[in-house]
Amino acid sequence: MEPWQLLLLALVGAVSGFINVMAGGGSLLTVPILLFMGIPGPVANGTNRIAILAQNLTAVVTFFRRGYSDFKLSLSLAACSIPGAVAGALVGARLDGVWFNRTIAAIMLGVMLVMWLDRGNAGATVPSTTPPRKRLWWGHLLMVGVGFYGGFIQLGVGFIIMPVLHRVLGFDLIHTNMHKVFIIGCYTPVALLVFATQVQMLWLVGLVLAIGNSTGGWLAARVQIKQGENIVKKVLYAVLLVFIVKLLFFS
16 A cells, blocks of 8 residues: 555544544444455455454553443453354455445434433433443343444444443443443454454554554543543534434435
8 A cells, every 4th residue: 555545544543543432433434445445345344343453442441541440340241242243243254235324324313312312311320330230131131232233344333332331221421431442342353353264354454544543542532531421422413413414315
């Protein structure tokens, strides 16, 4: 690849990493860029996981250093997502969905409506409180589906996982993102391994993208901890609206 292409990937990766950690949907920027550069869909889908892994590991460390962590619960939720991620990655390495754009748009619209209607309700619980047993069961069960989607396509997985953590388990948005980056960081190596055995990975491209994603993820974690939940809501709603319009009318 030309130097300008690598620089472009790093810059797009930084924006993607910020959006991913703050809300979700950053891969809707990086994967199309990879496709535009002539990389086949399954290869782009797999290569993008290299950046996703680096981004989420960086965000986990940043949250931890700022005093935000619950590794026991994060790990149990992540463990439930891994079997789904394996199955999803096996499908994603071979399959392109005709209705992909419309499905993503519908999911994001639903997430935005749920979170808007949820103002002051489930997300208002004390973040350090362990969710009730029934909510924990539902949260762990739904993580299997989250893992499948993340393993399959990854694009917009934040919009799938955030309602589970925010609405079902009742975490505020900062703790939602804290758990989100840990869970994604756990199942991504598994999905990455599956893709590496199924398609030709572009490791240098993934590394350049990872540098950008990690920078953006680090910045997003610091900003939301400093600014509080309101900044997460603003970024989330803005990202959802932009991608809904893009996927429905300009795809």
